[in-house]
Every structure is written in structure tokens, then in C-alpha cells.
Amino acid sequence: MSLKxxxxxNTSGVHPRILAAMERANAGHARPYGQDPYTEQAKEVFARHFGPDIDxxxxxxxxxxxxxxLRAVTRPWHSVVCADVAHINVDECGAPESVTGSKLQVIPSHDGRIRVMDVVPLLHMxxxxxxxxxxxxxxxQSTELGTVYSPAQIRALADFAHANGMLLxxxxxxxxxxxxxxxxxxxALTRDAGVDVLSFGGTKNGMMFGEAVIFFNPELSREFNFIRKQGMQLISKMRFIAAQFIEMLHDGLWLENARNANAMARLMADSLRGLPHVTITRPVEANAVFARLSPEHIARLQQDFYFYEWDPVLHEVRWMTSFDTTEEDVREFTDAVKALG
Ligand SMILES: Cc1ncc(COP(=O)(O)O)c(C=O)c1O
Known part of the structure; x- marks a missing residue:
């Protein structure tokens, strides 16, 4: 039974091409823990996107x-500077602090983004x-509030970090x-903009599971094999993550999926803008729409559609679109929102 x-x-399913790739990878036995041919091939595919000398x-x-x-690049007396709304601050149950021992140094964000000038006051430490x-x-990137950093904004943060002995x-x-x-x-958004360590997501863009940690300076990853094993993330049947990423990255499926999700968020926002009972609260730059409605309207909509209040005090909701969201899905939803007015 499908949920609207x-x-x-991450409430969407798996792209059919990803499932087919996993099925193909299911032929016979393969060496475990990343010594399989799929993982080898995936490394080549990643190198084409992120550069030849990544780890x-x-x-x-x-x-x-x-x-x-973060564990790989910090010691317990370090701090990690991040936005108040950062997933690492809000949604990881304290794991960054618990596992790294480092303090999260939280600074205010502007529609999800942080700026160099917000970090400057910490330099005296x-x-x-x-x-x-x-x-x-x-x-x-994209931010928790559905906005994006431009390459220049990332470069400014990277240059500032590096000039002050920090990493991005x-x-x-x-x-x-x-x-x-x-x-x-x-x-352009990572290596060329000066990012040092990247968590690259697959799950939210149509994979079943799997993310990649990419180091742009191999000096930083020297101990990561041990960190990953001790962190209980060394997967024995790694070929099934590798096969998904190969399918995603080798001919542009990643881009097709992301473009659809973004286009559906834009369509949703454009259809709702100007309604007297709905206020779009954040710039819609990726695949999220944030809006304020009355609590009664939110409750009515939630009878037919699954979403939650991002901020229960302000009655601000987050609506996210996916690789498989259709125009018809959006129309059905926006018609329901319009009917509340
Ligand atoms: C910004 C961001 N980072 C990281 C994650 C990783 O989440 P998970 O551990 O559920 O794969 C999420 C998931 O919601 C997210 O929104």
C-alpha cells in the first residue's frame, strides 16, 4: 500500500535501474570487504567525477x-564549526560528539548557510x-533548509578554513x-571549491542504501580503514553498494534523478505561491519547500499526506520531493492545499 x-x-523507493544493477551484481560469489571487482570499478567511476587522486x-x-x-580529521580537543540547523547538530543523536570526542561549535545560519563572517569570532580560541x-x-550541500551554496561561497569558506589551520x-x-x-x-562544488572531506549521498537520490566518504587529500585518510571497521561500517558484501553507485554515476542517472526532484519542488512552490493561507518561508533552490500554514490546515493535510512539522512552534512544514515524484503527485497535493483556503 503506497504512502502519499x-x-x-528517503520515503521514496529505489530507482528500478538501481535494483536491476543490484540484481546483476548478485551473480555468483565475490571477494568481501571491498576487494571485489565492483568496488574497483566504482573507484574508477568516482575518480571520473571527483578527480583521480581521491580516496x-x-x-x-x-x-x-x-x-x-569527522573522526578521521579530529582529536577530542578539537571542535567542528557547523550551522545551528546542521544534520550533525540536530539529527545525529550526539554521535559526532560521542564518537569524535570533539565539541560541535554551533553558529547561526542564514537560510541554512553559514558565512565566513560567522566563523571569524571563533578565531580567538x-x-x-x-x-x-x-x-x-x-x-x-544542499542545506537542511533546501538552499544551496554557490561554488564561490564554498571556496570562501575553504580558503578561510585553510588560512586558519582548519579543514572544510x-x-x-x-x-x-x-x-x-x-x-x-x-x-565544481567539492574538489575545485576546496572541500577536504565529503560525505556523498546515494540513498536520498534513488539508491537502496549506501553513502561514500571521500577524502581529497589522501594524507587525511591514512587511518580510515581502521576507523571505518571500528565504526562498524565495513560492509562484507560491499559489491552491492558499489554496483548501485556505478549505476548512479556512470551515465548521469544521478543528475536525472536530482533534476526531477528539484523540478517537482519548484512546481510545488510555484503552484502555492500567492495563496493567502500559505507562506513559502525559504528560497526553493533544491528539492525542499518550506511553508507556514495554520495548525488546522496542517492537520487536515496530514490526514491524506505524510509529512511533519519542521518547526511545531512556528507551524512551519517541510515538503520534500524525490527522484520519483511526478507532476501528478504534485498537482494532487497542491490541489489539496488550495482546497483548504
Ligand atoms: C543533511 C543530511 N545529512 C545526512 C543525513 C543522513 O542520514 P542517515 O543516517 O539517515 O542516512 C540526512 C538524512 O536525513 C540528511 O538530511
Whole structure:
């Protein structure tokens, strides 16, 4: 029984081509723990997108990609500077702090983005042994509020981080949506913009499971094989993550999926803008629409559609679209919203 959902892009199923790729990878036996031919091929495919000298590791979860990626580049007296709305701050149950031992140094965001000027006030801590030492700036692309950082905004943060002995981490659970929105390559938003460590998401863009941790400086990943195993994310049947990523990346399925999700969010926002009982609250730049409605209207809509209140105090909701959201899905939903007025 299908759920009518705009709650998240992880309520969607798996793209049929991804399932078919997993089925093909299911032939016979293969060496475990990433020593299989699929993982080898995936490394080549990733190198084509992100550059030849990257170091790339598969994990199951986006949370694990973030936490273990940060674990690789921090010591317990470091801090990780991030936005108040960052997934690592809000939605990872304290795992970044618990696993890395490092403090999260939270700063206010502007529609999900942080700026160099918001990090500057933390510089006085550097070298003072009473304070956690800012070591990493972590940003999310696309952001938790459905906005995107331009390559120049990322470059500014990277240059600032590097000039002050810090690194730039990117939670790219929805990097594909950002690249599709800006019509730039995956490398333009990461390697070319100075990102040091990237969590690259697959699950939200049509895979069954699987994320990649990518290091753009192999010096940073020297111990990651041990960190991943100790972090319980070394998958024995790794070929099934590799096969999904190969299918996603080898001929542009990632872009097709992300473009559809973004286009459906734009369609939704355009259909709702101007209604007296709905306020679109954030710029719609990727695949999320944020809006404010009355609590009664939210409850009425939730009888037929699955989504939740992002901010129960302000009655702000988040509606997310997916790789498989259709115009008809959006029309059915926006007709229901219009009928409330
Ligand atoms: C911005 C962001 N980062 C990371 C994740 C990773 O989540 P999970 O651990 O559920 O795969 C999510 C999932 O909602 C997310 O929205």
C-alpha cells in the first residue's frame, strides 16, 4: 500500500535501474570487504567525477559518513564549526560528539548557510588551551533548509578554513540536488571549491542504501580503514553498494534523478505561491519547500499526506520531493492545499 509522502526524499523507493544493477551484481560469489571487482570499478567511476587522486570509502549511512569522516580529521580537543540547523547538530543523536570526542561549535545560519563572517569570532580560541580548538568547518550541500551554496561561497569558506589551520567538511547527503540546481559538476562544488572531506549521498537520490566518504587529500585518510571497521561500517558484501553507485554515476542517472526532484519542488512552490493561507518561508533552490500554514490546515493535510512539522512552534512544514515524484503527485497535493483556503 503506497504512502502519499512529501516528508523526505528517503520515503521514496529505489530507482528500478538501481535494483536491476543490484540484481546483476548478485551473480555468483565475490571477494568481501571491498576487494571485489565492483568496488574497483566504482573507484574508477568516482575518480571520473571527483578527480583521480581521491580516496573513497563506502559506508551504509549518511550519519556514519559524517561521523566517521569527522573522526578521521579530529582529536577530542578539537571542535567542528557547523550551522545551528546542521544534520550533525540536530539529527545525529550526539554521535559526532560521542564518537569524535570533539565539541560541535554551533553558529547561526542564514537560510541554512553559514558565512565566513560567522566563523571569524571563533578565531580567538585558536592556541588558547582553555578552549576546544576549531579544526573543521562543516557545511551541508544542499542545506537542511533546501538552499544551496554557490561554488564561490564554498571556496570562501575553504580558503578561510585553510588560512586558519582548519579543514572544510561537506555533508553532501543531497550534493546531487545542489549540482543539478546550479548546473555544475560534482567536482565544481567539492574538489575545485576546496572541500577536504565529503560525505556523498546515494540513498536520498534513488539508491537502496549506501553513502561514500571521500577524502581529497589522501594524507587525511591514512587511518580510515581502521576507523571505518571500528565504526562498524565495513560492509562484507560491499559489491552491492558499489554496483548501485556505478549505476548512479556512470551515465548521469544521478543528475536525472536530482533534476526531477528539484523540478517537482519548484512546481510545488510555484503552484502555492500567492495563496493567502500559505507562506513559502525559504528560497526553493533544491528539492525542499518550506511553508507556514495554520495548525488546522496542517492537520487536515496530514490526514491524506505524510509529512511533519519542521518547526511545531512556528507551524512551519517541510515538503520534500524525490527522484520519483511526478507532476501528478504534485498537482494532487497542491490541489489539496488550495482546497483548504
Ligand atoms: C543533511 C543530511 N545529512 C545526512 C543525513 C543522513 O542520514 P542517515 O543516517 O539517515 O542516512 C540526512 C538524512 O536525513 C540528511 O538530511
Amino acid at each position: 509522502s512529501f516528508a523526505s526524499d 573513497m570509502y563506502f559506508v551504509f549511512l549518511g550519519t556514519a559518513a559524517n561521523v566517521l569522516g 585558536i592556541g588558547n588551551f582553555h578552549h576546544s580548538q576549531p579544526r573543521v568547518i562543516s557545511i551541508t 567538511h561537506m555533508d553532501g547527503a543531497r550534493l546531487a540536488n545542489a549540482a543539478a540546481a546550479l548546473d555544475v559538476s560534482l567536482a
